[in-house]
Amino acid sequence: MRSDDLRLPGDIALLRTGYALTAVIAATFGAIVWTLFDRSDNVVTSTVIALFGDPSRPWDLPGMHLLLVMPMGACVVVFVRSVLGWKTFGLFTPMLLALAYLQSGPIAGPVISTTAILIGMMAVPLLKSLNLSRVGFLGTLIAIVVSALGAMALEFRQPALVSAFPVVVTALIVERWWNAFEADGPKKAVRMTATTLAVALMIQGLVAAPPVVWLASERPLALPLASIVLMIVLGRYQGLRLSELSRFRAANHGA
Amino acid sequence: MTILGMNRRNALIARLNPREAIKGVNQKFETKERLAASGVPVPPTLALIASETEAATFDYARLPDAFAIKPNRGRRGEGVILVDGRVEGGWRKLNGEVLTERMLRAHVTRILAGELSLEGGNSDAALIEPLIRTHPDFARLVPFGLPDIRIICLGDVPLMAMTRLPTVESGGRANLHQGAVGAAIDFRDGAIFRAVLGQDEVFDHPSTNAALIGAVLPFWRETVDAARRCSGALGLGYVGVDLVIDATRGVQVLECNAYPGLEIQNVNAAGLGARIELVQRQQRAKARKTRGTRQAPDSLAGLRPFGSAGTVLRDVGREMAGRVAGALAIPAPLAA
Ligand SMILES: Nc1ncnc2c1ncn2[C@@H]1O[C@H](COP(=O)(O)OP(=O)(O)O)[C@@H](O)[C@H]1O
Numbered sequence: 001m002r003s004d005d006l007r008l009p010g011d012i013a014l015l016r017t018g019y020a021l022t023a024v025i026a027a028t029f030g031a032i033v034w035t036l037f038d039r040s041d042n043v044v045t046s047t048v049i050a051l052f053g054d055p056s057r058p059w060d061l062p063g064m065h066l067l068l069v070m071p072m073g074a075c076v077v078v079f080v081r082s083v084l085g086w087k088t089f090g091l092f093t094p095m096l097l098a099l100a101y102l103q104s105g106p107i108a109g110p111v112i113s114t115t116a117i118l119i120g121m122m123a124v125p126l127l128k129s130l131n132l133s134r135v136g137f138l139g140t141l142i143a144i145v146v147s148a149l150g151a152m153a154l155e156f157r158q159p160a161l162v163s164a165f166p167v168v169v170t171a172l173i174v175e176r177w178w179n180a181f182e183a184d185g186p187k188k189a190v191r192m193t194a195t196t197l198a199v200a201l202m203i204q205g206l207v208a209a210p211p212v213v214w215l216a217s218e219r220p221l222a223l224p225l226a227s228i229v230l231m232i233v234l235g236r237y238q239g240l241r242l243s244e245l246s247r248f249r250a251a252n253h254g255a
Numbered sequence: 256m257t258i259l260g261m262n263r264r265n266a267l268i269a270r271l272n273p274r275e276a277i278k279g280v281n282q283k284f285e286t287k288e289r290l291a292a293s294g295v296p297v298p299p300t301l302a303l304i305a306s307e308t309e310a311a312t313f314d315y316a317r318l319p320d321a322f323a324i325k326p327n328r329g330r331r332g333e334g335v336i337l338v339d340g341r342v343e344g345g346w347r348k349l350n351g352e353v354l355t356e357r358m359l360r361a362h363v364t365r366i367l368a369g370e371l372s373l374e375g376g377n378s379d380a381a382l383i384e385p386l387i388r389t390h391p392d393f394a395r396l397v398p399f400g401l402p403d404i405r406i407i408c409l410g411d412v413p414l415m416a417m418t419r420l421p422t423v424e425s426g427g428r429a430n431l432h433q434g435a436v437g438a439a440i441d442f443r444d445g446a447i448f449r450a451v452l453g454q455d456e457v458f459d460h461p462s463t464n465a466a467l468i469g470a471v472l473p474f475w476r477e478t479v480d481a482a483r484r485c486s487g488a489l490g491l492g493y494v495g496v497d498l499v500i501d502a503t504r505g506v507q508v509l510e511c512n513a514y515p516g517l518e519i520q521n522v523n524a525a526g527l528g529a530r531i532e533l534v535q536r537q538q539r540a541k542a543r544k545t546r547g548t549r550q551a552p553d554s555l556a557g558l559r560p561f562g563s564a565g566t567v568l569r570d571v572g573r574e575m576a577g578r579v580a581g582a583l584a585i586p587a588p589l590a591a
């Protein structure tokens with residue numbers, strides 16, 4: 001890799017594209033949040049509904065489904081950690097987050113929990129300056145995230161959108177984020193947050209896919225049993241992780 | 256496979272490093288005692304303050320002019336204060352700041368409360384040692400700070416070595432992630448044969464411009480000897496030993512790591528996996544031979560120090576020789 005101080009034209013173009021992309025994503029995200037909580041008819045909300053459908057629609061999965069696909073989510077986490085080598089918060093946080101998504105809906109889930117994470121991230125420096133104990137800190141954080149989301153839900157008369165489980169999972173992520181931020185710096189913390197969210201999205205997409213839903217209703221035990229076998233196989237994998245191929249490039253060069 | 260990845264390293268550690276031994280190395284004082292009992296040179300202990308009552312009666316005025324204080328179960332250098340001389344009303348820290356006795360007492364209180372210790376601890380002890388000053392032959396390479404040496408050992412067989420040289424950018428810390436230079440060391444003579452800063456190969460120290468390639472570390476034989484004893488002393492089958500070279504006391508083991516990092520492979524441009532396999536093959540062959548005459552359980556072969564360490568070392572050395580020559584050949588055209 002090149003040193004950081006070398007800025008080539010290609011780098012600059014890449015950087016600009018990155019900024020533009022970030023701006024577009026942020027705008028879309030904001031519009032979806034707006035639509036979720038404000039159901040009145042205006043340009044923003046009708047555009048969002050035209051593009052994504054009703055963002056507050058639920059998944060509509062049977063209650064049993066959530067339980068049956070949990071091992072599958074765990075399986076994805078094992079794969080991501082020991083074969084891909086991606087770093088996520090906690091062990092099974094992405095799985096919990098994906099379950100939270102399943103409870104709130106395909107768009108509402110990720111958007112609301114990300115909003116909650118952002119609120120929590122802003123609250124953390126403030127809380128840290130109060131020198132609270134670890135439990136006191138976490139408790140207050142949960143309360144702040146709940147209040148902020150609750151206020152939004154009540155203000156726009158959408159109380160059904162905010163349920164307890166996603167919010168608690170979110171507060172846990174914010175706490176982990178802060179630990180990572182303090183230990184490894186902002187860059188790594190942001191990257192781990194993004195990876196955690198991405199893996200959660202992957203799990204959501206996988207476990208709510210029509211074939212999986214069909215299998216869960218027709219052969220309820222097939223999914224957990226297959227996951228067990230797969231996790232045992234993955235758990236014994238001792239080869240290099242995908243991320244290590246680039247990490248150990250220098251070592252490989254000489255060897 | 257020649258590179259050792261996280262997955263295989265973790266499996267190796269799960270097999271070779273018992274839980275108790277892993278917990279043991281998190282306690283610096285107890286680790287030093289164990290190492291000293293096996294003849295490993297470690298920094299002397301000036302005091303171990305283990306409770307508030309001890310702290311209240313401790314006579315700080317009797318501390319020497321230069322010392323280091325750290326949490327017994329610290330990590331990542333957190334809570335380490337280095338003191339280098341006396342000033343009016345206290346001491347002068349290595350970074351120039353003043354440390355009054357009140358500040359020192361407050362620091363001890365924080366350490367005792369476990370605030371600076373490994374996660375999950377709510378009490379700890381404060382360890383006070385004389386300040387280590389780097390041997391001049393070593394110190395001339397770096398601007399300031401304490402360079403250290405990391406040697407990875409499988410049992411009593413040293414597998415790979417590097418030295419971490421602080422830079423101005425790393426703030427004097429010997430941490431590769433914070434911008435220190437990592438330099439690979441040839442086991443045969445203690446000479447640096449490759450150096451990296453971040454992802455880039457370097458030939459001189461970025462802060463001092465001292466030529467690194469070919470620089471020979473002082474007391475290399477003693478350094479390797481000390482590292483080789485640590486595994487047996489601590490019950491760790493796979494261990495990363497951190498050593499420093501003190502100007503007056505010579506080689507000292509500062510810390511032993513039950514989960515040593517893998518970055519050393521990038522510094523050496525070589526994999527640990529191949530060397531581990533080589534050593535384990537030789538151990539198995541050796542165990543088979545002794546079984547012919549005497550009954551020797553195979554399962555222990557991975558842990559026990561064994562007589563043929565020298566042969567293995569020589570083999571590893573020979574395997575590396577070609578690469579070393581290659582690394583040395585690179586600066587030659589630059590010089591010409
Ligand atoms: N006695 C000492 N003299 C000088 N520096 C020291 C001494 N003890 C520790 N240090 C410095 O503090 C750093 C961290 O100390 P160490 O014992 O390795 O604890 P940790 O487990 O926190 O890494 C070392 O890398 C070294 O630079």
Ligand SMILES: [Mg+2]
Nearest residue numbers: 331332497510
């Ligand atoms: Mg250390």
